[in-house]
């Protein structure tokens with residue numbers, strides 16, 4: 001394989017990606033692209049970001065050998081890349097710090113973001129508090145209901161939450177509204193997109209900021225196992241934690257890579273978020289990628305128990321990696337994820353978020369009694385605090401019993 | 402090849418009326434467009450409903466939602482446009498849509514459906530950088546790809562965009578989504594003037610024009626050749642508590658008013 005070099009200068013991953021936005025946003029995106037290119041060469045920026053990673057986020061995140069889970073699976077040696085230990089409890093903060101430093105450099109004075117699970121919203125509100133910028137978070141009213149702890153967190157951090165009532169009242173609609181806000185407030189506002197989705201340069205930029213996960217994991221595994229992992233596994237919503245882990249390994253042909261999507265009530269049902277398993281290429285939120293749509297190109301509503309994966313689109317780089325068969329994608333249902341959520345908690349003493357619970361569920365299902373002597377790194381990209389109410393309800397747990 | 406009505410637009414005070422296809426239902430939509438056509442506006446813009454109209458404000462979003470709720474398909478919309486073209490006369494027909502609608506329908510099939518019926522297309526989320534293939538196919542069939550210019554488009558970019566432009570130029574009068582309110586006449590005038598230096602096709606101003614007064618002011622205070630009214634036409638429906646008969650009458654009155 002040739003060395004991996006995506007996207008092209010106009011933001012294409014193969015045929016996927018690009019910039020499909022109205023003319024009001026086009027000049028902004030081109031300007032953002034230019035500023036991002038410039039900052040990548042800026043040593044001071046790098047140092048600033050690395051200091052924040054180390055002292056504010058607590059990086060590097062550890063690589064934990066999940067001995068009990070490995071024994072339970074009776075298959076490979078499983079390592080968790082523990083980005084759930086990050087400040088704010090998920091990988092989202094890596095990207096937010098990068099983008100807010102860029103926003104500062106560009107002289108922007110107002111920050112907006114969309115959020116599903118609220119993890120990106122919390123991370124954005126956090127960096128806004130740190131840098132003293134006003135913060136507006138768009139969040140679907142359905143997600144406000146199911147991610148209450150994060151709503152309160154964002155408010156404590158000083159953010160204004162704008163409930164979104166349109167469409168399915170979840171992540172897709174929050175992103176529509178955030179884009180509309182940006183179109184209205186083009187001059188002072190920086191839009192911090194929380195995943196490897198949206199128009200160029202976001203998919204590339206977010207991947208780059210998140211790839212600290214994979215860079216660390218690579219060094220860490222080489223140190224303890226003296227070899228590269230045989231498998232990488234991560235959950236895929238928009239795809240940022242997955243790209244963060246995968247990207248530094250894409251040239252290592254021997255490393256098999258697996259992305260796990262949320263299949264909701266089943267990838268073949270109408271209640272799914274398994275974009276690459278059940279979708280077709282189309283345009284959503286400014287980029288050409290797999291998307292859940294009907295025969296007329298109307299975007300369908302997604303469904304997943306996990307608000308962070310409840311999105312009918314996916315980042316364009318994943319679509320490309322699927323088509324060139326570098327990464328394989330599978331769907332995991334709500335039920336399977338909930339089981340893995342409990343299994344991991346009991347066996348490892350780590351309560352995972354519902355998003356990485358999908359990756360865990362795939363691992364448990366597909367690796368049981370298989371792949372002995374192999375090494376797996378799973379991105380444990382978020383912790384489960386935010387999901388306690390949702391999970392308790394779904395499992396049927398009653399605190400008074 | 403048939404004539405393109407956009408090539409013979411009047412020199413000034415061009416009126417373009419936007420309406421979402423299938424709003425509030427397909428049957429009512431026919432009546433609405435017939436009413437609009439009976440006033441012989443210079444241009445009618447047919448909005449094709451999309452589930453995620455990123456550049457549209459709440460009113461057009463709602464219109465899209467209602468149309469889609471009544472199970473309107475792209476084919477229904479195109480059939481409606483074809484049916485209306487019988488009484489088209491000098492009015493130019495322009496489609497306004499999002500790219501995914503055309504992509505999924507198939508560009509060639511789309512063109513086949515609208516050839517010799519539709520004079521121009523505005524694809525809201527298709528920027529200059531991505532347009533070449535579609536533009537070529539359209540121009541082979543004498544359909545103009547209408548260019549949007551926003552207050553954020555700088556001079557250098559405008560020059561690139563406006564090269565060989567046809568039909569008219571859609572100047573987005575306010576940064577914001579459709580239906581936004583503030584109209585800054587000074588800025589509009591400055592930008593329209595600068596566009597007119599770069600291109601000889603008419604410049605129409607749209608986004609946020611709501612009343613007869615706005616129309617008069619645009620023509621008095623700026624150099625624009627025409628106006629586009631959309632959200633305000635749809636808003637009336639909700640103002641009149643969704644009483645369709647009242648709405649048709651209200652629409653008639655409003656269109657008469659804005660034909661200045």
Ligand SMILES: Cc1ncc(COP(=O)(O)O)c(C=O)c1O
Nearest residue numbers: 119237238239240241308355382
């Ligand atoms: C913990 C966690 N993991 C994963 C995701 C999904 O996003 P992505 O696919 O960009 O990593 C989210 C989104 O909210 C999240 O909170």
